[in-house]
Amino acid sequence: MVHTINNKRFAVRCENGWIIMAHRYDGSVDFDRTWEDYQEGFGDIMDEHFLGFNKIVALMLNDRFKARFELTSWGNETTPGEMRYAQYDRFEIGDRKQNYTLIIDGYTGTAGDSMNSYTNKQFSTKDNDHDDFPGGHCAKDSFSPWWYGCYGIYQANLFGTYADGPICPVTGSYSYKCIFWKAWPKDQLPEAIIVNNQGYSFKEMKIKLKPL
Numbered sequence: 321m322v323h324t325i326n327n328k329r330f331a332v333r334c335e336n337g338w339i340i341m342a343h344r345y346d347g348s349v350d351f352d353r354t355w356e357d358y359q360e361g362f363g364d365i366m367d368e369h370f371l372g373f374n375k376i377v378a379l380m381l382n383d384r385f386k387a388r389f390e391l392t393s394w395g396n397e398t399t400p401g402e403m404r405y406a407q408y409d410r411f412e413i414g415d416r417k418q419n420y421t422l423i424i425d426g427y428t429g430t431a432g433d434s435m436n437s438y439t440n441k442q443f444s445t446k447d448n449d450h451d452d453f454p455g456g457h458c459a460k461d462s463f464s465p466w467w468y469g470c471y472g473i474y475q476a477n478l479f480g481t482y483a484d485g486p487i488c489p490v491t492g493s494y495s496y497k498c499i500f501w502k503a504w505p506k507d508q509l510p511e512a513i514i515v516n517n518q519g520y521s522f523k524e525m526k527i528k529l530k531p532l
């Protein structure tokens with residue numbers, strides 16, 4: 321249970337002092353949801369869920385946070401799945417008036433830095449377009465909310481479609497529609513679909529926060 325300085329009380333799931341902000345591992349919860357859903361949060365904190373911006377912003381008012389993105393690959397008959405992470409020493413999310421603008425910096429980790437292009441980007445959902453692309457609507461076109469820039473710099477899409485295996489079944493003129501991370505993994509798919517890892521979809525992803 322968290323009790324913030326602005327008098328909000330809510331339950332969170334913690335792991336070694338890290339608060340789970342988002343968790344996906346079986347596709348049981350749809351992440352292509354509305355702006356209001358992302359404000360309120362959805363899913364069960366013990367299962368797949370997104371904590372919700374109302375709570376995340378309350379946390380941000382309380383403390384300064386670092387963030388850790390954990391990605392687990394599927395593996396195959398001979399190689400087990402592997403967990404790698406990207407940690408950021410600076411992680412801030414602006415309030416509702418700022419459309420939950422992300423500030424992210426200070427990468428260390430093993431998964432590569434696929435978040436650097438998203439700093440200073442506002443959040444978009446299928447019903448609320450705040451991306452940098454005047455001619456399109458990235459969240460709607462990609463079936464996934466995110467802190468979008470424009471099409472040319474897609475690097476990560478962790479709220480994309482959940483695939484039941486490593487190959488993203490969602491196709492179209494642009495890929496990157498499943499749980500995608502540009503920097504990893506490079507060697508687990510046939511050559512034809514590993515370009516920027518756009519055809520890969522992770523088995524599990526977690527975004528966690530810890531006070532500095």
Ligand SMILES: [Ca+2]
Binds near residue numbers: 449452455456457
């Ligand atoms: Ca747009």
